[in-house]
Amino acid sequence: MEHLVSSWCNDRSLPESYILPLEDRPGMLPLGKNIPVVDLGAHDQTDILQQILEASQEFGMFQVINHGVPSNLIDEAMGVFKEFHALSAEDKAIETSKDPDKSCYMYTSSHNYATEKFHFWRDGLLHHCNPLEKYIQFWPDKPPKYREVVAIYTAELRKVGFRILEFIAQGLGLNPDHFSSELGENQVLLVNHYPPCPDPSLTLGLCKHRDPLVINILLQSDVYGLEVFKDEEWIGVEPIPNAFVVTLGVLMQIISNGKLKGAEHRVVTNSNLARTTASFALHPLYETLIEPAKALVDASNPALCKSFSFKDFMIKYRAAASYGTAFEELLSGTPD
Ligand code: OGA
Ligand code: NI
Numbered sequence: 001m002e003h004l005v006s007s008w009c010n011d012r013s014l015p016e017s018y019i020l021p022l023e024d025r026p027g028m029l030p031l032g033k034n035i036p037v038v039d040l041g042a043h044d045q046t047d048i049l050q051q052i053l054e055a056s057q058e059f060g061m062f063q064v065i066n067h068g069v070p071s072n073l074i075d076e077a078m079g080v081f082k083e084f085h086a087l088s089a090e091d092k093a094i095e096t097s098k099d100p101d102k103s104c105y106m107y108t109s110s111h112n113y114a115t116e117k118f119h120f121w122r123d124g125l126l127h128h129c130n131p132l133e134k135y136i137q138f139w140p141d142k143p144p145k146y147r148e149v150v151a152i153y154t155a156e157l158r159k160v161g162f163r164i165l166e167f168i169a170q171g172l173g174l175n176p177d178h179f180s181s182e183l184g185e186n187q188v189l190l191v192n193h194y195p196p197c198p199d200p201s202l203t204l205g206l207c208k209h210r211d212p213l214v215i216n217i218l219l220q221s222d223v224y225g226l227e228v229f230k231d232e233e234w235i236g237v238e239p240i241p242n243a244f245v246v247t248l249g250v251l252m253q254i255i256s257n258g259k260l261k262g263a264e265h266r267v268v269t270n271s272n273l274a275r276t277t278a279s280f281a282l283h284p285l286y287e288t289l290i291e292p293a294k295a296l297v298d299a300s301n302p303a304l305c306k307s308f309s310f311k312d313f314m315i316k317y318r319a320a321a322s323y324g325t326a327f328e329e330l331l332s333g334t335p336d
Contacts, residue, residue: 004108004123007089009195017119018203024118025202026227026234026268033235035059035228037243040163041066052164053171060248060263061228063240064164069156071242076145077153078221082276083143084125085193095140096125103128104138110206111318121269122205125191129154129280154189157217157244157280161187164215164246165282172256174293183255184214184282186310192277194225197269205267205275212317213249213281220245223275229264237265251284251313257292258304286311 036055042048055062087095096106104127109119128135132151140146165179172178194205205225220226226237226245237245253262269275284290291307 003113004089004092004106005121006085006123006193006195009121009197012198014197014199014202015119018121020118020203020207024204024207026200026204026266029227029234029236033233035235035237035245036062037240038062038064039066040064040068040160049167049171052167056168056171056248056252056260058261059228059230060253060261061237061245061265063237063243063245064160065240065243067160067244069153069160069242069244073149073153073156074219074242076149077278078219078276080143080146080149081125081191081193081278082274084140084146084191085123085274085276087142091142092125095142096127099135099138103135104140118207120206121194121197121203122267123193123195125193127189129187129189130158130185150189154187154280158187158282160244161215161217161280161282164217168215168252168256168260172259172293172296174295178293179214179255179282182288183251183284186283186285188281188283190279190281192267192275192279194267194269194275194277196272196274198271200269200271203269205269206265208264208266210253210262210264211247211249211279211281212251212314213283214251214255215282216247216249217280217282218245218247219278219280221276223270223273225267225269225275225277227266227268229266234266249281250317251290251310254290254304255293257296257301259296284310286314 038048038051092106096104106125108123110116127139136147136151162180165184166176169176169178197203208229220239222239224239227234228237247263248260250262252260288310289307290310290313292303297303
């Protein structure tokens with residue numbers, strides 16, 4: 001906890017441990033390229049499905065607008081997320097250490113701070129969300145409205161997540177409820193905070209990675225930072241007011257047997273504005289077996305990998321210092 005970037009960033013230049021090798025530093029981006037934006041409020045459901053499918057195949061990432069989550073709820077949620085990260089380090093420590101089983105905690109950089117070669121310019125608050133009755137008692141109750149607002153916010157995001165999963169399942173030719181029981185029931189909120197950085201050209205908020213989940217619904221603030229890697233170049237994800245960024249994770253790539261793509265992405269920092277984002281992850285339950293959907297495996301489309309439990313996958317993902325670890329590497333030697 002004493003390492004949180006927000007606790008020391010104001011009075012120091014960029015420490016050496018945050019300076020990345022040349023090839024990993026953010027560089028110039030191609031102009032005029034954007035990721036798809038899908039209007040979930042449109043009438044033609046077949047068209048929505050088609051757009052989601054294409055974006056999932058090509059980018060593994062897209063934005064959604066008119067998703068049904070009220071803008072005042074989004075503003076209130078972003079408000080409490082920012083207030084939380086503005087608390088003193090001591091308060092943050094108290095507010096995130098109530099559960100001995102660690103369903104709510106804070107960390108900085110990656111989960112491998114002690115062993116990683118380089119650090120990243122990010123503090124994170126992570127907590128489980130479902131079932132709410134089990135976990136809400138361990139959430140921060142500073143700022144005072146945190147629990148009330150975030151309970152409503154995460155319930156709304158769950159609806160958006162399952163609606164998108166339904167479209168994806170249909171697009172893949174699977175039963176529309178393929179993801180609706182075990183595969184998305186373990187929901188986790190990660191509230192990222194990237195303070196202003198003394199030298200954004202030398203470091204990253206998060207290095208290139210794929211998320212270890214089925215899908216993620218991200219609320220970016222109005223501050224730029226997220227970039228996705230496509231066809232060997234980085235594309236910036238433009239902040240759109242009240243939109244969510246949907247990212248497909250490694251597990252979706254596996255379940256779809258490679259038909260859809262888990263997006264590789266990273267976060268850049270900037271020198272004058274703090275950036276706060278909230279990732280709402282739909283994960284499988286820990287004991288759930290992950291495998292390519294049987295309907296998508298045949299003689300010409302052999303299974304990408306064997307089946308494994310989500311729990312075993314997470315152990316491997318974390319141990320691999322997953323940031324920067326290639327997809328193939330993550331899968332090789334995955335426990336049977
Ligand atoms: C993540 C992530 C993007 C962002 O939390 O895995 O990629 O913009 N976040 O904060
Ligand atoms: Ni990510």
